[in-house]
Amino acid sequence: MQNHRQRYRVIFGRDAQDLEAKLNDTNFVPAGYTLTHLTFNSDRAEYLVILEDDQGRKE
Numbered sequence: 001m002q003n004h005r006q007r008y009r010v011i012f013g014r015d016a017q018d019l020e021a022k023l024n025d026t027n028f029v030p031a032g033y034t035l036t037h038l039t040f041n042s043d044r045a046e047y048l049v050i051l052e053d054d055q056g057r058k059e
Contacts, residue, residue: 005030005032007052007053008036008050008051008052008053009028009029009033009050009051009053010048010049010050010051011023011028011029011049011051012046012047012048012049013046013047013049014045014047015045015047016047018047019047019049023035023049029051032053032054032055033051033053033054034051034052034054035049035050035051036050036051036052037049037050038050
């Protein structure tokens with residue numbers, strides 16, 4: 001039986017402190033994910049982070 005993980009995870013943060021707390025929380029970011037994109041949405045005043053599963057990159 002294969003253990004299937006999401007290749008990408010998207011995390012939103014209200015501000016830099018909220019985003020940092022989420023990135024350091026293993027409930028939001030399990031081990032094995034690498035940050036691939038970070039942007040700030042000024043219209044919604046939030047940060048957006050895209051993470052990629054390291055195992056998904058090796059395929």
